[in-house]
Amino acid sequence: MSEENLNQPQENQGFPKEELEIGKTNPEISFVFDLVSKARSELQKVIVGQDNLIDLLLTGLLSNGHILIEGVPGIAKTLTVKLLAQAVDVDFKRIQFTPDLMPSDVIGTNVFNMKTSDFNFKKGPVFSNFILIDEINRAPAKTQAALIEVMEEKQITVDGETYTMKYPLFIVATQNPIEQEGTYKLPEAQLDRFLFRIKMTYPELNEEKQILNRFRSQHESDVQKSVKKVFDAKKLKKCTDIVNDVFIKDELLDYIAQMIFDTRNNGDLFLGASPRASLSIMRTSKAVAAMKGRDFVTPDDIQHVAYPVLNHRIILSPEREMEGLEAEDIIRNIIKKIQVPR
Helix, strand or coil: CCHHHHCCCHHHCCCCHHHCCCCCCCHHHHHHHHHHHHHHHHHCCCCCCCHHHHHHHHHHHHCCCCEEEECCCCCCHHHHHHHHHHHEECCEEEEECCCCCCHHHHHEEEEEECCCCEEEEEECCCCCCEEEEECHHHCCHHHHHCCHHHHHHCEEEECCEEEECCCCCEEEEEECCCCCCCCCCCCHHHHCCCCEEEECCCCCHHHHHHHHHHCCCCCHHHHHCCCCCCEEHHHHHHHHHHHHCCECCHHHHHHHHHHHHHHHCCCCEEECCCHHHHHHHHHHHHHHHHHCCCCECCHHHHHHHHHHHHCCCCEECHHHHHCCCCHHHHHHHHHHHCCCCC
């Protein structure tokens, strides 16, 4: 990645247009590329801008990971996720988190059956394939913690009984910035289970004009209905299997390991990244490569996913927080210091 790209805000960058060229030599990669291109086009029927958000959502979908989207109200966080769910032909549930939401409202509970004099488990809304958790940080820590097992192990344990989730399981949560009234900070253990944290920003002036023009004569709900299904469970499984087989050379694995190691030995950080972060970078860089039409990973792929993978997994030292630094600043400095493999 060039010096110029490293100095740009990574959260708002989609894939460079010149890199979105398919390698015709690999039919399996072509299969992934074509489906991703169709899904991207379907979402862009409604969503103006936010190319990076769309690409990272699709990356998470192909990587079997969960995603946290952070941004102020009204910038289409929930809408984008609903449209992606509309493009994926699997069971979809939406859970609105509120301060009075209990863990049993999410995962389910045992209910006494008067006829059989026995307890039957009534499944909660988390028993689905594609789950939108809206405003996850509106609920207290006890309710948020109910998701920890299902996000990592794809199972739920209630009263000693374990229930396995069906494939696929893709959780996308939205949250408002924690400085807003009525929000709770997510526990570090739960944050670490999100593959990405994507920070959304306000649209640019020209994008704001495009939004107004697009919906000047059409109602938003009418445009949303035009989004067609692209993936089903079978196609998605095939895509994830193809992504797993994308080649990444040893030097790039060393590059990822060094990046994560440096977060743990950095005076600017109070807490570094876990091994789950290095695995996440490896998996998602493979997905990015396939989405660009390649069957091999490059350093640019790794750098592209490093920011959303790491920004919620590291904690700045108190001194750096007081200086007003952001996690992205530290990540950028770490990347600059590591020699890029050739």
